Amino acid sequence: MAQRVEPGSRTDERYDPKEIESRWRARWEESGLYRTNLRDDSRPKYYNLMEFPYPSAEGLHVGHVYTYSGADTNGRFRRMQGYNVFEPMGFDAFGIHSENYALKQGINPMDLTARTVRRYRDEQMVRLGCMWDWSHEVNTSQPDYYRWTQWLFLQMYRAGLAVRKSAPVNWCPSCLTVLANEQVINGRCERCDTEVVQKEMVQWFFKITEYADRLLDDLEKLDWPEISKRLQRNWIGRSEGAELVFEVADTGEPIPVFTTRPDTVFGATYVVLAPEHPLVERITTPEQREAVEAYQQKVSYEKEIERLSLEKEKTGVFTGAYAVNPANGERVPIWIADYVLMTYGTGAIMAVPAHDERDHEFARKFGLPIVEVIESEGGVSEHAYTGPGTMKRSGRFDGTPSEEGKRAVTEWLESRGLGKRAVTYRLRDWLISRQRYWGPPIPIVYCERDGEVPVPEDQLPVVLPHVEDFRPTGTGKSPLATVEEFYKATCPRCGGPAVRETDVSDTFLDSSWYYLRYPSTEFDDRPFDPELTRKWLPVDSYMGGKEHIVLHHLYSRFVTKVLHDLGYLDFDEPFQHLRLHGIITYQGAKMSKSRGNVINPDEYIARYGADTLRTYLLFMGPYEEDNDFQDTAVAGVSRFLGRLYALVDSRHEHGGGPGTDMRQMHQTIGRVTHELDNLRYHTAIAALMEMSNWITSVRDDMTSEQQEDALRTLALMLAPIAPFTGEELWHRLGGEYSVHNQRWPEYDPAALGKSAVTIVVQVNGKVRDRFEVRPGTPEDEAVRLAHESPRVSPYLDGRTVRKIVWVPDRLLNLVVG
C-alpha cells in the first residue's frame, strides 16, 4: 500500500488512478465493505441484480462493463440513500458457449471453465470497482448449484409440466443439438448462426404454453420498458378466433381448423393440411398417393429458412379427398401445402381465398374457386379483401356486419357441434433437452419395468462425470450416452436395471432461477431459504441487455410462476423493475470479432483506470439507448477526473473569500439526484462537470467553509459513478471511511429560492430582450419594462399590441400587428 495521505496536506501528485484504485480495492476488501448483512432489518432492502456473464474465450466484453457500470452506480446510489443493498454476482458457466470454447481448445470444459471463471473474476471483474458481494457467488456448473436446477426439473415433472414427447424440433447441424424455438433467429442458430433444420424427435419439453395467458396478462403489472413488453406480447402471440370442424366427406372424420375469421366460413372453398398432418396418410386417394408422398419428402428436407422465405411461390398437392364445409354443406377439396404449419393452431386451415392473401395466391395458382362473402368495393379477383364488411352469400347471415358475424357464426356452428370459440398462441413449449455434454444431466432414469422414473430428490445431484470424449456426437444423443458408468443405473422404484437419461438441460434453465439462489448460497439443503427469499425477493432492480427479452426474461417469469403455484414462492413475478441498456457500437457498427472492431475493456482500464472507463461509458449518451464508443472522448473523461483531483489538492490556496451564493451547489444536488433516479447518467455527469467548473471560477470568492462544503458534496455525488476517485477525494477532504457509507447529500430548498429570475421578452414569438427581475414581478411591470427597453421598443413602434402572453417569472410575449 502506498503512503497514507494525511488530510489537509497538499501533495502536488498527479492523479494516479492505478495507485488509487489498487489501494482502495485492498482497503474495501480487507474491511468487508460490500458484504451485505442479509438479516439486517433496520434498513429497507434493495436487491440490485444484473446479468451474470458466461465465461468464454473472448474474456469480459465492454458490453458487460456497460451493464455493470450502470447497475453498480444505481446500487451505490441506493446504498447512499439508506437502502441495504445486496449486489451479488456469479457465472452462467454451463452451456454451449463455454463448451464450444472448450472444444476449440481441446480441453474438457470442466477444467477449462474453472480457469476461465478465475480469469474473469480475479483479473477482470474485481478491477471494475463494483460493490459485488462475492460471498454469495454462484456458478451454475457446480454440483451445489445444478443439483437444484435438477430439483427444479423434478418439480416441473411432478406438476406435469415437464413432458417427454415427439414433436418437430429445430436441429442445429453445427452445434449438433436441438434448440428451443426462442434460440432460432430468422431460421438460424442463436449461437453459431448456422441454418437449423426441422426434425421430428422425442424430447423433453416444459409446458410454458399452459402459462401463456398469465405471462401475457401479468405484463401489465410490471415496471418494464414498453419495448420488452411488446416483444414478449408478440412472441406469445395470442390470437382469438374459432375452431371449426370440417368433416372428411364419406368417412365423417373431423378436421378441426383454427380461424380468426369464422365470419368468412361460407367462402371456404378448400381445406389445407400441413404436410406432416397425421390425417394425410389416411385420406389420400391411391391416384394421388405418389404425388403427396413426393411432396412430403421434399418438404421434410427443406431448411426452416427456405420454408419461411416469403419470396417463394406457394406449392402444394391435392390429396384426392374432400371435406364438407360445415356452413353450407358443400364438398371442398383437401390439399396439403407447406404454408400451413403443423405447429400452429390445429395444423389445418379452411382456405378463404376471397378474404386471405395467402389463400388467394394459392387459389389463383391452382385454379381453385374464389367466392366473395364479405362485401368489398374492388372485388376479389385481383387481391383478397381482408377488411371488415357486410356478409353475403352466407345464408341466414347475409347483411350481418362481419365483426358481429364472427361471434354469430361460431355460436351457430357450436349449437350443431361443429365449432367453438378458441384461442391459439404463437408461443410453443420450451424444448429443454440438449444432446451435449456441458450441462446438468436431466434427472430421469428409464427402467425396463417401471418406464420413466424421476430420480428421488435425496439422490441429487446426478453428477456430470468428467469424461474423455465430450464432443457432441451428431447422432441425436449426448456424449454421455457412450459413458457406461454414467448411464447404467438401478431403478429407484424397483431396484432393477435401468438407464439414465443422457441429455442435459438447456443453459437457459440454469439462469431461469439464479436470482433465487444468490441470497441462499449458505444453504446446501435447500435451493432457496423461505425466510431469506421472503425478505429479499422479488428483485428490486434488474439491469441487462435487450437480447434476453424472449429468452431469459420470459423463462424466468415462467419458472417463478410455476414455483409460486407449487407453493414455494409468495410472488409470481421475479423482476418487478427491469431496465435495458443500449448496445455499444464502435465506428458506427455492432462490435464483432469478424469486423475486428471489438473494444477490449482491459486496455482502457490499464491505461486510464476503471473509474475513467465507467464514467466514460455512462457519459457516452442515454444509458437506455445505443451509443457509439469514441476513444478520444475517453481521454476527456480522464482529464475531468484529474481536474477534480487537482481541485481538491489545491484547495488551501483558495477559499477564504467573503462568501458567495451557493445556490448552484443545491441546484446540482437536485439535478444529479433526479438524473440518477432515472438512469440519466450522462446528464448527471454533465451536471457534476458544471459544478466543478463553477467551483473553479468562484472558489476565491468562497469562504473556506463554502469551498470545503462544495468539494465534499462533489465527492459524495461522484462516488457512485467513479467509486475509487470518489473515495480518494473524500479521504483527502478528511471524510471518514468510507464515502460509500455516507448519506447522499440533500439540498436545502430554501437555498434554491431565487433572488432574481430572468424574463425572456419576445415580440411575435421572437426573442428581443431579457431582463432580471424579482420573482413574482407582476405582468404590468414587465410590460412597462419591455416598452422601455431599447432592444424591444423598435419592434413596437407604430404598431398595436394585440395580445400579451405572460408566463410569470419566465416569459413575456407581445403580439403586435
Next chain:
RNA sequence: GCCGAAGUGGUGGAAUGGCAGACACGCUCGCCUCAAAAGCGAGUGGAGGUGACUCCGUGUGGGUUCGAAUCCCACCUUCGGCACCA
C-alpha cells in the same frame, strides 16, 4: 410487407410547448516551454456586417399555437424486432 424507435453543429449529445446547441470530444488562437507533450486560458452552428447587431437554422413538406426540435398529418432516411401464425 408489418410493428417499433430515432433523425439537432465537424462528432457524442442537451433542451419534451417558452432563451436551440448545456456538458464534452475535435479544431483554432494564446500562455507556459529551447522545443514538444501535458496543463492552463480564450474562441468555435451558418451567412452578412468595421461594429452594436441582423437574418437563417433541429431530415422534407404541410398543419395546430401568441410561440414548435418538442404536438398532429404526409413523406424521406437510418437502425432494431417480427415475418406464410390462418
